Amino acid sequence: MKIVHFTSVHHVYDTRITFKECSTLQNYGHDVRLIAAHDKNELINGIQVIGVGKGSSRRLTRMLFTTIRVFRECLRQDADIYHYHDPELMPIGLLLKILGKRVIYDVHEDVPRDIFSKGWIPDWLKKPVSLSVEAIERFVSKRMDAIIPATPFIAERFRTYNPHTYEIQNFPLLDELISHEGSKIKEHNNIAYIGSISEVRGIKDTIECLEQLNRIMPVNLLLGGNFSPPELLDQVRQLSGWKFVDYRGRVDREQFREIMSQSKLGLVVLHPEPNFIMSQPNKLFEYMSAGIPVLASDFPLWKQIIEGNQCGLCIPPMKPHLMANAIRYVLEHPEEAQRMGENGRQAAVTHYNWEPEGHKLNELYEQLMKPKFDNRNKRNRKQLTADSG
DSSP: OEEEEEOSSSOTTOIIIIIIIIHHHHHTTOEEEEEESOSSOEEETTEEEEEOOOOOSSHHHIIIIIHHHHHHHHHHHOOSEEEEOOGGGHHHHHHHHHTTOEEEEEEOSOHHHHGGGOTTSOHHHHHHHHHHHHHHHHHHHTTSSEEEESSHHHHHHHHTTOSOBOOOOOOOOTTTSSOTTOSOOOOSOEEEEESOBOTTTTHHHHHHHHHHHTTTSOOEEEEESOBSSTTHHHHHTTSGGGGGEEEOOSOOHHHHHHHHHHOSEEEEOOOOOHHHHTOOOHHHHHHHHHTOOEEEEOOHHHHHHHHHTTOEEEEOTTOHHHHHHHHHHHHHOHHHHHHHHHHHHHHHHHTSSHHHHHHHHHHHHHHHTSHHHHHHHHHHHHHHHHHHO
16 A cells, blocks of 8 residues: 655654654555655655655745645655645645545644644734634545544544544654663753743743752753744743753654653643643653653643643643742652652553554554445545535
8 A cells, every 4th residue: 555644844753743653554564655845855764755845934935835846746656545744735635635535634733722822823813713724624624534633632523524533642652762771860850841842831931940949959951842933042041040951952762762861850831722721742641651750731631641640740830939849849759759750651551652543543544445435435526526616
């Protein structure tokens, strides 16, 4: 089976796309290609990446010209199944369906809710944009062969649009982040945050918390990821607590594991934005799989996971003094911290890991290639042609 994944936004080293979904399907024996806004063709983790050129930093330019280049390459590949990962590629998904292709929409985020966290959209415009995006998603999703949401909350909405909706949750690869050095004693009071770095993801709160903590005890933040927007990095460098930050930039998976081996606690202290409250952040489960305690915002779903598995602490977000108190407690109670880390690791082993998700993904692909699907695909194509006419 020839499979093409395509994205105009995500990096070619995206964990869900390249290292989980594409690699899993390749391991099942399929011929997998990844089309992306990348500057060259190359093999990454055994996956053939087809670069269509770097995307523009200007959103509208990228959404127009990069998506056209991606579409042309999709046609050239002539795959059995196409699988796309960005909302801006929904028109490409529709065009491929009109041409009779099998198409999957992979929904990473709750995009209509995510609109309210976008600083570049004026506040007065966010609600109408959100409603418009949701209407477009509804129209397009009804015409896709399958929808793959990353969380149960997102899946609940898409099942009302398309019964062929299958949750493929973004749980970690089980042994990817656990230290190869066993239970090595961590000498320094390092805490970690790896992921997209922004104000709504708590970076300023965390730096203020570090300043408070270091009046009492030495604590450093090992920080990895890209700043959004990029100019935020210059702003936070002016904060007095920045001197306690070891900023590593964008980190690969090996560097991620190294940071985990050096850290006593992982942070997920996001603000209560609509898109965050019911999300399942990758880093939460990655910290658990690495065997370190978690400090997270006290959103109900997150509390259920963390307190239910006794693998960390939850605090109200946007309160640096409470964050400082919780971090100090974990660092001053190493035996309890070790139990939290072990509990998180055990929860990852028994429930929150990629292996069963990858199996479900391959089963879906096998179903889409069965003869009974061909009849449904022909009916959908007739409907699409009628709609477009």
